[in-house]
Amino acid sequence: xxxxxxxRDADKVKILIDQIHSLKLPPINIMEVCGSQTHxxxxxxxxELLPSNINLIHGPGCPVCVTPIDMIDKAxxxxxxxxxxxxxxxxxxxxxxxxxxxxxxKASGCDVRMIYSPLDAVMLAKDNPHKKxxxxxxxxxxxxxxxxxxxxxxxxxxxxxxxxxxxxVLIPPAVKLLLDxxxxxxxxxLAPGHVCTVTGTNWCSEISNEYKIPIxxxxxxxxxxxxxxxxxxxxxxxxQYNTVNQYKRVVTKDGNLKAQETIYNVFEVCNRNWRxxxxxxxxxxxxxxxxxxxxxxxxxxxxxxxxxxxxxxxAGEILQGLKKPNDCGLFGKDCxxxxxxxxxxxxxxxxxxxxxxxxxxxxxxxxx
Amino acid sequence: xxxxxxxxxxxxxxxxSSPRMAEVNFDGVIRQVCIDFIPDIxxxxxxxxxxxxxxxxxxxxxxxxxxKAISEVEEIIRKKMK
Numbered sequence: 055x056x057x058x059x060x061x062r063d064a065d066k067v068k069i070l071i072d073q074i075h076s077l078k079l080p081p082i083n084i085m086e087v088c089g090s091q092t093h094x095x096x097x098x099x100x101x102e103l104l105p106s107n108i109n110l111i112h113g114p115g116c117p118v119c120v121t122p123i124d125m126i127d128k129a130x131x132x133x134x135x136x137x138x139x140x141x142x143x144x145x146x147x148x149x150x151x152x153x154x155x156x157x158x159x160k161a162s163g164c165d166v167r168m169i170y171s172p173l174d175a176v177m178l179a180k181d182n183p184h185k186k187x188x189x190x191x192x193x194x195x196x197x198x199x200x201x202x203x204x205x206x207x208x209x210x211x212x213x214x215x216x217x218x219x220x221x222x223v224l225i226p227p228a229v230k231l232l233l234d235x236x237x238x239x240x241x242x243x244l245a246p247g248h249v250c251t252v253t254g255t256n257w258c259s260e261i262s263n264e265y266k267i268p269i270x271x272x273x274x275x276x277x278x279x280x281x282x283x284x285x286x287x288x289x290x291x292x293x294q295y296n297t298v299n300q301y302k303r304v305v306t307k308d309g310n311l312k313a314q315e316t317i318y319n320v321f322e323v324c325n326r327n328w329r330x331x332x333x334x335x336x337x338x339x340x341x342x343x344x345x346x347x348x349x350x351x352x353x354x355x356x357x358x359x360x361x362x363x364x365x366x367x368x369a370g371e372i373l374q375g376l377k378k379p380n381d382c383g384l385f386g387k388d389c390x391x392x393x394x395x396x397x398x399x400x401x402x403x404x405x406x407x408x409x410x411x412x413x414x415x416x417x418x419x420x421x422x
Numbered sequence: 423x424x425x426x427x428x429x430x431x432x433x434x435x436x437x438x439s440s441p442r443m444a445e446v447n448f449d450g451v452i453r454q455v456c457i458d459f460i461p462d463i464x465x466x467x468x469x470x471x472x473x474x475x476x477x478x479x480x481x482x483x484x485x486x487x488x489x490k491a492i493s494e495v496e497e498i499i500r501k502k503m504k
Contacts, residue, residue: 055449057428057468057480060489069496090424117423143423143473171474173441173456193473196424200475203458207441248424251470251478274425277492303485304426304470310478313459403423 057303061275062098070280071103074287081107082290083239084283085375087229088246089116089403090274096408098276108287111238111375112408114228114331115246117192118145118401119373122327124361125221126151131356132188132219133164139182141175142190144168145401150394152361156190172204179208179216188217188350196248198222198339199313202320205341205348217350220341223326225249226257227337233265238375242286244272244279247301252317254309258297266295273301320345329363329397330370369396372405379409386410426472428480429455431465446471 060066086092092112095101101110114120126149133140133156140156147156147168160166165185169175175189191201201222208216225246233240245258250271258269268289272282282300289295299305317339326338341349351357366384371377379385379398389395391407398404402411429446435454436443446455446469456475457463469476 055428056430057485065496066489066492069492069499072499073495088424115424145423173474192423194424196426196472196477199459199477200473203441203456203475210440246424248426248470248472248477251426281492303481303488304478306478310459312461313477316459401423
């Protein structure tokens, strides 16, 4: 596939690995912020090819993983209402809530459907005027333009039966929270390429300057990830701290202005609770009052939910990069992708699922 | 979740439709994709698609330059080994 295969080429991977090895680095921590990058790193076993003094820390960039449990509980309550078709992106269906999940709600007879695009939910609303279609909108800046556009389309079509449950989050405040933390010292960052496709790279440059940390805006294939690591590590070695754009074929400095305008036409910034990280100021998006007719939380009684997390799960520490998935006592035993306890074991981009699917049993046993 | 896939725009379905849609070819699989975020997209160009929306064009020139730069390093390493 054009623009994918070239970036999985073994010869190019080898060149970049040799270049990274030639740097003679001190021990450093580089965080890849995005879950899709974590997935590539584990799938292609890139950590094994890197010098042992580069420690890759897996960041909180999986929107499925950071959705707080009370939002899952609210989603289940909405799905259980009469005349509702509840829709969401696939991974959300299996995330465990306090007592149930959307998948269990579906098994007990609720009409819960997995969709590919928010436009599918809008079309369901158009085709089913006697049903209430509720779309569980999650995502970072990559996904929020599409979610916003679906609300605009619903308004254009004069739909009165389309609703959105918004649990959308913004990446820059979470990155700053991690950089402010004294629990972990990060020496470099791989910024999420598809978030930056929408936002541009200016926020990364600001963070580079403010925190004196090198950042490579990075793509998602093995060649991209290794080049991102090389561009970051090279700067660490000479105490430089710039933002460089590794993913120039897709990301521009200013990003997609039309997509940004669409987001803020429909949504406004709010405080948001992140699973594992707690409430982060100005890190979420809620539906503007002009669009309240589409806001599920303002149109249905679901705001008095009491939620309880499984205390044995260490997802919070994993999402902050403080622990690795195999540090958890539940990993691979009581918590597997088939029967997940925590959200990072559900999404294929969650660090726990990536470790479970791709890390060899031998490696994990060695670490125990 | 932030996965986006590159595909080639084969047909812009209806110039004045809302939302504006295109047929995009993903290595033989054709899907309809919303192109509202890239109004100036042309047939034959590649786009990165996420949840049914094209987020940006793929810049072929940048892609070629990046791959060329890596290949040049390979060439230097080969020469050194000889």
